[in-house]
Amino acid sequence: MKIAANLFRVPLYVALALLIAFGGGIMATLYALNASSGFGAIRLGAWEAFPRAQTADADPYAKSHRARAGQLLLGTAEGLRFTATQDDSGQPLSTACRYEITGQTPPARLWTLYVTDRNGNAIEPRPGLPVGLNSWVVARHPDSSFTIAIGRGAEPGNWLPLPDGEQPVALALTLFDTPTAGSSGLIDLSMPGLRRVGCGRA
C-alpha cells in the first residue's frame, strides 16, 4: 500500500517542482523586464534616467530590456532622457490631474519635454495644441527658472496639454549635449520639481 502511494506521490512532487521552476522563473523574468529598464538608474525627484543603458557596460537586465524594447537609445554624447511616471509625492501621473513643473534643468544645450504613454511613445494632443515644449520656446522667470502647467485645460504661461480621456501617462524630458550623461554622480544635479496641483475639476 505504501509503495503504491509513493508511486503516485513522487511524480506529483516532481511535477510541482517543475511547475514552480518554470512558472516562477518565467513570471519573475517578465515582471523584472516590464517593471524596470535595469539597474544603474539615476533618480532625481520624480525623474529617472539610465545613462549607461546603451553601453556594453549595461547590466544583463538592461540589455534584455533594450533587446525587447528595440528603441534607438541616445548615445552618451547625444544626451540623456529622463522620464517621470509619478509626481514628487509618488502618485502615478494621470491625464485626469493637473501638474506643475518648476525649477531648472541640469546644464544642457537644449532640452525637450513631451507627454508619452507608459511605453515611451509620444501621445499627440488634439490638432492645433502644442506637442511639447523645449528650452528655446519656454518662457522663463528672471532667474532663468521656469514654471510649466500640465493639464487638459489651457492655462496661461507655459502649458503642456494632456490628452483627453483618463489614462496613465509619463513625461519625457530629454537633455541634449549634457555633462549629466557622463556624470559619475559627483556633480550636484537638480531636476525641476513635478507637483500635482489637483485632479478632476477641483
Add this chain to the structure above:
Amino acid sequence: MLKLAFTVVIGLVGAALLHLVIILALPHFTGLDAYTRVTAKGDPQRFYILGEKPDETGLADSDPYVQAAVCPFDIGDLPVRLQARGAVPFWSLVIYDSSSNEVFSMNDRTSAGGALDVLVASPVQLTTLRKALPEALEQSILVEMPRAEGYAVVRALAPRKSLEDAAHAFLAGASCEEFSSP
C-alpha cells in the same frame, strides 16, 4: 511535509536558474531588438528617415522636436563613410554594433567645422588607411569598429517649426556609403 518543503525549495532554485538563463540569453534571440528592426528597413549603406509614429519595423523617433535617420551598415569588405552637412541648431550621431552597444557618439560641437564626416572601419582597415591617409579623409573622424555589422543613428533638432525643413534637409542629405581609397 518535509518532502513538500523540499519540493518547493527545489522549484524555487529552478525558477532562479531559469530566470538567470532567460535574462542572459534573451538579448540574442528576441527578434525585437533595435538592430533587427534597423536591418528590416531595407538595403544597408543608406539612411532611412524615421517618422513620428512607429512604422512596420516598429522604429520611431518619438520626440516631436527631433528628426532621426538610421543607416544599417556592414564594414566586412570596405569601410563606411558617414557624411552630412547643413545648418541645424543641434545634430548628433551614435554608432551601435549589432548588439546595440554604443561604439561611438558625437554631436555638432565635437565635429570639425560643424559638418558630420566619420569613417567607420575595422582595426585592420584602419591600419592600412593610416599608413597613407587619403586626402579626402584628412578632416574625417576615424572610428574603429570591433565588429563588422552595426548601425548609425543621426538626429537633428528643430526646436521651432521654421527649422523643421532644415533638419529634414540635413537628414535627407546625409550619406552612408562604402569608402574605397583611390
